[in-house]
Amino acid sequence: MKVMPKQIVIDPVTRIEGHGRITIQLGDDGVVQDAHFHVTQLRGFEKFCEGRPFEEMPSLMARICGICPVSHLIAAAKACDALLAVRIPPTAIQLRRIINMAQIVQSHALSFFHLSSPDLLLGMDFDPVQRNIFGVLQRYPDLARDGIRLRRFGQQIIEWLGGKRIHPSWVVPGGVNEPLTEQRRNQILATIPEALEIIVRTLDWFRTAMGIFQEEIATFANFPTLYMGLVNEDGEPDYYDGRLRVVDSAGNVINDGIEAAEYHDYIGEYVEPHSFLKSPFYIPLGYPEGIYRVGPLARLNVADRLNEPKAYEEWSAFRELGRRAVQSSFYYHYARLIEILFCIERLRTRLSRPDILNKHVRAYAEPNSFEGVGMSEAPRGMLLHHYKIDEQGLVTWANLIIATGHNNLAMNRGVLQAAKHFVKGNKIEEPMLNRVEAVIRCYDPCLSCSTHAIGKMPLHVQLVSADGGILDEIKRG
Amino acid sequence: MSKVTIATVWLDGCSGCHMSFLDQDERLIDLAPLIELVYSPLVDNKEFPEMVDVTLVEGAVSSDEDLHKIRKIRARTKILVSLGDCAVTANVPSMRNSFKVADILKRAYEENADLNAGTMPSGQVPTLLKHARPVHEIVNVDIFVPGCPPHADTINYVLTELLAGRKPDMTGRTRFGI
Numbered sequence: 001m002k003v004m005p006k007q008i009v010i011d012p013v014t015r016i017e018g019h020g021r022i023t024i025q026l027g028d029d030g031v032v033q034d035a036h037f038h039v040t041q042l043r044g045f046e047k048f049c050e051g052r053p054f055e056e057m058p059s060l061m062a063r064i065c066g067i068c069p070v071s072h073l074i075a076a077a078k079a080c081d082a083l084l085a086v087r088i089p090p091t092a093i094q095l096r097r098i099i100n101m102a103q104i105v106q107s108h109a110l111s112f113f114h115l116s117s118p119d120l121l122l123g124m125d126f127d128p129v130q131r132n133i134f135g136v137l138q139r140y141p142d143l144a145r146d147g148i149r150l151r152r153f154g155q156q157i158i159e160w161l162g163g164k165r166i167h168p169s170w171v172v173p174g175g176v177n178e179p180l181t182e183q184r185r186n187q188i189l190a191t192i193p194e195a196l197e198i199i200v201r202t203l204d205w206f207r208t209a210m211g212i213f214q215e216e217i218a219t220f221a222n223f224p225t226l227y228m229g230l231v232n233e234d235g236e237p238d239y240y241d242g243r244l245r246v247v248d249s250a251g252n253v254i255n256d257g258i259e260a261a262e263y264h265d266y267i268g269e270y271v272e273p274h275s276f277l278k279s280p281f282y283i284p285l286g287y288p289e290g291i292y293r294v295g296p297l298a299r300l301n302v303a304d305r306l307n308e309p310k311a312y313e314e315w316s317a318f319r320e321l322g323r324r325a326v327q328s329s330f331y332y333h334y335a336r337l338i339e340i341l342f343c344i345e346r347l348r349t350r351l352s353r354p355d356i357l358n359k360h361v362r363a364y365a366e367p368n369s370f371e372g373v374g375m376s377e378a379p380r381g382m383l384l385h386h387y388k389i390d391e392q393g394l395v396t397w398a399n400l401i402i403a404t405g406h407n408n409l410a411m412n413r414g415v416l417q418a419a420k421h422f423v424k425g426n427k428i429e430e431p432m433l434n435r436v437e438a439v440i441r442c443y444d445p446c447l448s449c450s451t452h453a454i455g456k457m458p459l460h461v462q463l464v465s466a467d468g469g470i471l472d473e474i475k476r477g
Numbered sequence: 478m479s480k481v482t483i484a485t486v487w488l489d490g491c492s493g494c495h496m497s498f499l500d501q502d503e504r505l506i507d508l509a510p511l512i513e514l515v516y517s518p519l520v521d522n523k524e525f526p527e528m529v530d531v532t533l534v535e536g537a538v539s540s541d542e543d544l545h546k547i548r549k550i551r552a553r554t555k556i557l558v559s560l561g562d563c564a565v566t567a568n569v570p571s572m573r574n575s576f577k578v579a580d581i582l583k584r585a586y587e588e589n590a591d592l593n594a595g596t597m598p599s600g601q602v603p604t605l606l607k608h609a610r611p612v613h614e615i616v617n618v619d620i621f622v623p624g625c626p627p628h629a630d631t632i633n634y635v636l637t638e639l640l641a642g643r644k645p646d647m648t649g650r651t652r653f654g655i
């Protein structure tokens with residue numbers, strides 16, 4: 001244990017995707033002074049891709065993350081498109097959009113049902129031994145089954161298009177490998193009604209359930225920040241392409257139309273000595289004032305509209321939660337459900353257009369550029385892959401800025417806010433710590449992505465006094 | 478009959494093997510009455526139990542923490558399963574083995590950083606080992622399940638065989654890579 005006035009360590013943060021640890025520092029009076037979220041693994045993708053042929057990048061980079069491999073496939077393929085300097089066929093773009101939306105649905109379903117529903121349904125104070133998806137399965141089998149079915153809906157589309165559910169290789173530089181057959185298209189369309197029923201049902205329940213979480217809503221990273229997300233020409237969230245928009249907490253657009261290749265003029269990265277995860281910040285405001293959030297909450301905050309009927313209705317209700325931008329990270333959960341609805345409706349719209357069956361889905365070229373940037377939206381927010389290659393087409397350098405990273409400053413500040421509210425005095429209680437962890441779960445951080453790492457460690461919490469004596473100690477489980 | 482206790486662990490992997498476990502979909506509902514998931518990223522127990530019947534390990538051994546963890550897990554597990562290529566061969570994580578750890582850190586925290594660049598995270602974070610290694614190089618492994626990731630059907634087969642008290646025969650059921 002480090003010598004600090006008093007420190008609480010939550011290790012690991014569970015029901016998140018990756019290796020993380022929270023430390024909370026207390027003053028002599030038992031009042032929380034500071035808190036940090038540490039990401040504890042690093043894998044080195046930015047370095048070990050060096051010397052590999054650029055065509056390998058999509059399937060290699062997909063291995064950063066098994067939860068959102070498709071996002072990395074897409075950002076990598078787009079960066080490779082930029083190296084080829086080709087315009088890919090319009091149907092290939094639509095097909096990439098479809099697989100990306102299928103993945104947003106499955107990943108959001110995982111976050112909501114498998115990881116967070118135990119807190120939301122069983123309660124933050126519930127017995128930790130049972131507070132998991134199997135506990136939900138026992139007490140609320142219908143809801144758990146809905147979650148399993150909805151995740152399956154997204155995974156199944158990925159498998160039908162890409163040949164396998166995790167690490168499909170269908171998205172390639174220049175487009176996609178194979179066109180969509182009519183039979184497959186119809187198969188996918190046939191699964192949409194059930195998925196829609198599930199999400200509508202879930203939204204109906206969650207809207208009323210939010211009533212009992214007022215204290216969490218008020219204290220789970222409820223503060224002003226900037227928000228960033230990709231929007232299309234109509235001002236809708238664009239999960240595949242679009243340009244980057246920055247909105248402030250009053251809802252004013254402070255920057256718009258940022259292209260992938262310009263990202264480094266606006267986004268800088270700060271090294272946090274206590275974590276493997278760097279803290280990106282919005283360069284015009286500097287560090288740490290340039291704190292911003294990405295992902296479902298941000299995307300719904302930066303959008304002007306959602307052009308799908310049910311999703312539009314739900315989004316309008318969401319926007320009324322905040323006078324300007326919606327601030328509390330608790331609402332990430334709600335935003336995630338709305339995005340699932342939007343993606344399912346949009347999948348139906350896109351698949352119903354005849355040109356989706358077009359056979360021309362790939363452009364071929366040699367590299368025409370030595371540098372390429374790919375930017376798209378992953379389930380957790382905007383994702384950037386940036387590569388440089390030599391004349392042989394071998395990668396010489398890479399930089400990745402991952403959705404979860406963008407939220408690092410806001411996660412840290414959110415942990416502090418919740419810790420100040422819920423953790424008091426010299427007695428540690430499990431439910432208060434679970435609430436501090438639950439702040440992190442709102443962001444659905446994917447730590448395997450963010451530091452290109454993943455993993456987990458046992459929890460052990462100690463409250464240590466200034467002279468190193470243990471005031472209180474709990475082990476969970 | 479008491480439930481068979483199962484643990485799942487993430488070392489240096491991408492979580493894809495865990496996702497493939499979840500891809501068993503509704504078969505999870507059938508498994509639920511037979512197994513007890515006593516330790517996993519999916520549950521809140523933060524201390525590895527004293528003894529577990531079956532532990533599925535995803536990922537290579539890459540840091541001092543992984544090393545410590547896998548030794549402890551081996552000592553507390555009856556049947557240890559290397560799940561997926563990263564556990565079985567060190568796969569993608571081992572691609573860093575031809576680079577120095579210092580260079581990997583330098584790329585992330587010096588070259589690709591704008592502020593506070595050159596500060597290497599330390600103290601609150603684990604130390605990377607020189608090389609990422611397969612699990613069986615560190616501890617004995619009872620069953621190997623290759624695949625990146627192994628198919629959900631394969632994982633389901635392994636679990637149902639183990640639940641029936643048989644050793645799964647992996648011949649022809651899975652293969653390395655994609």
Ligand code: SF4
Nearest residue numbers: 490491493561562563
């Ligand atoms: S074997 Fe493949 S799917 Fe499994 S952790 Fe490794 S990279 Fe991910």
